Amino acid sequence: MPIIVVEVMPKAEILDPQGKAVAGALARLGAASSNAAQFSAVRIGKRFELTVDGAVDDAVLAEVREIAEDMLANTVIEDVVSITVAE
Amino acid sequence: MTKIGVITFPGSLDDRDAQRAIRLVGAEPVALWHGDHSLDGVDAVVLPGGFSYGDYLRAGAIASHAPIMTEVIEAAGRGVPVLGICNGFQMLSEARLLPGAHTRNAHQQFIRRDQKLRVENASTAWTNAFTAGDEIVIPLKNADGRFVADDAEIQRIEGNGQVVFRYVDVNPNGSMNDIAGVSNERGNVVGLMPHPEHATEPGFGPDMPDAMRSGTDGLRFFTSALAALLSA
Numbered sequence: 001m002p003i004i005v006v007e008v009m010p011k012a013e014i015l016d017p018q019g020k021a022v023a024g025a026l027a028r029l030g031a032a033s034s035n036a037a038q039f040s041a042v043r044i045g046k047r048f049e050l051t052v053d054g055a056v057d058d059a060v061l062a063e064v065r066e067i068a069e070d071m072l073a074n075t076v077i078e079d080v081v082s083i084t085v086a087e
Numbered sequence: 088m089t090k091i092g093v094i095t096f097p098g099s100l101d102d103r104d105a106q107r108a109i110r111l112v113g114a115e116p117v118a119l120w121h122g123d124h125s126l127d128g129v130d131a132v133v134l135p136g137g138f139s140y141g142d143y144l145r146a147g148a149i150a151s152h153a154p155i156m157t158e159v160i161e162a163a164g165r166g167v168p169v170l171g172i173c174n175g176f177q178m179l180s181e182a183r184l185l186p187g188a189h190t191r192n193a194h195q196q197f198i199r200r201d202q203k204l205r206v207e208n209a210s211t212a213w214t215n216a217f218t219a220g221d222e223i224v225i226p227l228k229n230a231d232g233r234f235v236a237d238d239a240e241i242q243r244i245e246g247n248g249q250v251v252f253r254y255v256d257v258n259p260n261g262s263m264n265d266i267a268g269v270s271n272e273r274g275n276v277v278g279l280m281p282h283p284e285h286a287t288e289p290g291f292g293p294d295m296p297d298a299m300r301s302g303t304d305g306l307r308f309f310t311s312a313l314a315a316l317l318s319a
Contacts, residue, residue, distance in 0.1 A: 010190075017192070074148065077188045
């Protein structure tokens, strides 16, 4: 069965305390390792996998777009960054 | 007798305290259920605090799509007083009845404290028993309490007087402009993160300078609603 993947990220201007905490941990990891890359920021988003009962057509994708904007993301603080069909 | 409904969602915690607060001001509390499509003819509605659906997806997000929310949105449109406390505030934001949204506290921690607030707008259905500028103390307890909105929206609600409560002395969660509570444009729908229903009875409220646990500043939220209904 096809799976529609919806990815949601916090808006750029919204503080992402989870991402900041991970960035802090990565910096400590980098300090402990001689050849680690330096990462200046981390942002954490969400990935939803919607298993579809049947074929995916434009109508289904339009419905997913609507659901994504209405419920999966809160568009005050988040953006729906992609809707793709897996396999 | 004035009837004020309190909606219980799966994971509501403070529905009984809200019912008790309503009883203490002489109104009749009516227990409402999230899965029903009826407000049972109540005159006002309270969405209580808690962790509906375990805060899955986003705090208040799943509850904002509950069956009874159709009726809540319709009643809010008619001018019925609606109060969202903590998780209830998050639901009203998610339902777009109130501006802004909530994210995790800036410091990432759950916080519980007796919180001082300033009443910025004393003309809403839930604050008319206060005077603008009043400072009150009621308990605060949340993990996702950081009020956020984009700059244009912040300017709009500040200009409209829709910022109803502001944190004083301590901003406990990083909320923009120290915003603790907001209203819709009409002033009948109000939401705030701190809990007025936990400051309604001497002996069980926040500590006050004159006596321990004596704070009852939360009572005036509910007397405000009664006054708003009488004058409507």
